[in-house]
Amino acid sequence: MPEALKPSPLQSNLQHLTDDIGGRVPGTPAMEQAIEWAQEAFRAAGGENVHTEKFQIPQSWAEGQTRFSVQSPLELSLHAVSVGWAPPLEPLRHVHIVDVKDGTGDDFLQAGNIAGSIVLVHGKVIQTWDDLDGEYNRVPPILQSAVRGRAAAIVWIAERDRDLLYRHTDTQTGELEPISQVIVAREEGLRIARLLNSGRQVYANLEVPNQVGGPLTTANVVAEIRGSEHPEQFVVLGAHLDSWELGTGALDNGCNAAMVIDALRAIRASGVQPKRTLRFVLFSGEEQGLLGSEAYAREHRPELDNALAAVIFDSGSGRVTGFTLSGRTDLAGAARVLMAPLQQMGVTAVTQDADMGTDNFDFLLEGVPTLVANQDPANYMQNYHAMSDTFDKVDLGNLRKEVAEAATVVVGIANAPQRFGTRQDRTQVKQLLRDTHLEDTMKLNGVWTAWESGQRGRTR
Ligand SMILES: [Zn+2]
Numbered sequence: 001m002p003e004a005l006k007p008s009p010l011q012s013n014l015q016h017l018t019d020d021i022g023g024r025v026p027g028t029p030a031m032e033q034a035i036e037w038a039q040e041a042f043r044a045a046g047g048e049n050v051h052t053e054k055f056q057i058p059q060s061w062a063e064g065q066t067r068f069s070v071q072s073p074l075e076l077s078l079h080a081v082s083v084g085w086a087p088p089l090e091p092l093r094h095v096h097i098v099d100v101k102d103g104t105g106d107d108f109l110q111a112g113n114i115a116g117s118i119v120l121v122h123g124k125v126i127q128t129w130d131d132l133d134g135e136y137n138r139v140p141p142i143l144q145s146a147v148r149g150r151a152a153a154i155v156w157i158a159e160r161d162r163d164l165l166y167r168h169t170d171t172q173t174g175e176l177e178p179i180s181q182v183i184v185a186r187e188e189g190l191r192i193a194r195l196l197n198s199g200r201q202v203y204a205n206l207e208v209p210n211q212v213g214g215p216l217t218t219a220n221v222v223a224e225i226r227g228s229e230h231p232e233q234f235v236v237l238g239a240h241l242d243s244w245e246l247g248t249g250a251l252d253n254g255c256n257a258a259m260v261i262d263a264l265r266a267i268r269a270s271g272v273q274p275k276r277t278l279r280f281v282l283f284s285g286e287e288q289g290l291l292g293s294e295a296y297a298r299e300h301r302p303e304l305d306n307a308l309a310a311v312i313f314d315s316g317s318g319r320v321t322g323f324t325l326s327g328r329t330d331l332a333g334a335a336r337v338l339m340a341p342l343q344q345m346g347v348t349a350v351t352q353d354a355d356m357g358t359d360n361f362d363f364l365l366e367g368v369p370t371l372v373a374n375q376d377p378a379n380y381m382q383n384y385h386a387m388s389d390t391f392d393k394v395d396l397g398n399l400r401k402e403v404a405e406a407a408t409v410v411v412g413i414a415n416a417p418q419r420f421g422t423r424q425d426r427t428q429v430k431q432l433l434r435d436t437h438l439e440d441t442m443k444l445n446g447v448w449t450a451w452e453s454g455q456r457g458r459t460r
Pocket of ligand 1: 240252253286314
């Protein structure tokens with residue numbers, strides 16, 4: 001812990017990753033640069049066996065010149081961006097906007113005929129982790145309703161305020177979304193809604209000339225500290241290196257990528273020798289549906305009996321309050337022992353909440369114990385996936401503490417007298433998915449069939 005808290009390259013690493021390299025969408029030169037740089041940074045930190053592991057994302061995607069304007073009853077030029085991995089759109093001229101409120105089944109019924117129209121969907125400004133989950137989970141049924149009603153496009157009213165734009169995607173596979181969509185600045189979207197609600201017809205032009213292409217190759221970046229007694233057994237410390245690109249992916253998740261690199265450095269500098277191998281993994285393709293960690297779990301399936309745990313950080317730089325075991329109640333005792341040295345830093349809570357929000361998910365499906373850091377939201381929601389997610393938002397003091405916390409946890413697992421926990425078999429994983437309601441989330445997001453068919457997750 002003292003090594004972690006000392007002056008280190010943590011800040012300059014993060015500054016380079018965000019300011020010099022910038023937003024990191026897989027398939028772009030920035031992400032390629034980040035992958036190159038991360039290997040150098042791991043080597044400089046003292047990593048062994050530094051390498052990349054390539055995988056493919058089915059479609060490449062880049063935003064074109066998105067243009068959205070109201071033509072009547074008055075002319076308004078609006079601020080809008082395409083949703084990630086949304087298909088391009090033939091330019092729409094003088095098309096009717098229909099307000100579908102919150103986009104529930106009833107709302108769409110009330111709206112009536114939406115064929116060929118732009119549908120305007122409302123949403124609230126997100127403030128909590130639950131709000132953020134809601135921002136994703138409400139989307140699939142709305143997409144279905146819009147497609148079924150043959151809408152021309154969806155306009156989402158931004159869920160950040162003060163004209164702030166952001167981008168993400170709801171595809172879980174790296175394939176294109178089923179319909180063209182843009183996010184419009186909140187204040188402008190609300191103004192359109194008021195025009196409509198005052199009984200006027202609103203007509204708009206919309207251009208979304210996104211560039212889409214075939215499969216792209218990207219890579220996870222891996223480094224190790226080899227174990228002295230059981231090198232074949234390993235603990236993963238992971239964070240995703242990729243990000244959206246309107247901002248520079250500082251809170252999500254550049255800060256924790258830099259943290260993982262610095263945890264390696266701190267452990268090396270401390271002289272502590274792990275008995276089992278520590279594996280530091282920076283994933284790509286997280287934002288397109290956890291694609292890097294999915295690929296990692298699939299490629300490493302033959303050695304996952306030797307995976308003791310996957311420890312993941314992906315919640316900005318707010319204070320760490322504890323870890324979620326995502327439904328593995330059998331691990332709670334061992335987790336408390338592990339966290340005992342972190343009490344002084346306020347890391348005390350063991351929780352069991354589970355979602356599909358980050359890179360532990362495919363390890364969980366493979367039966368591997370996972371720990372995901374729970375953190376105070378701090379300034380995460382205001383800047384989530386937005387233009388404002390930049391270096392200046394990161395709490396560097398807290399991030400340095402995270403280095404100490406992450407290093408302590410993974411060394412604790414690597415050097416414990418006994419295995420941290422067992423690997424679950426398929427029956428146990430299936431029960432966990434039911435108990436945590438992850439089953440419902442997976443069905444909602446269209447990934448249940450991949451688990452059921454054995455394409456994703458533990459097969460026996
Ligand atoms: Zn993230």
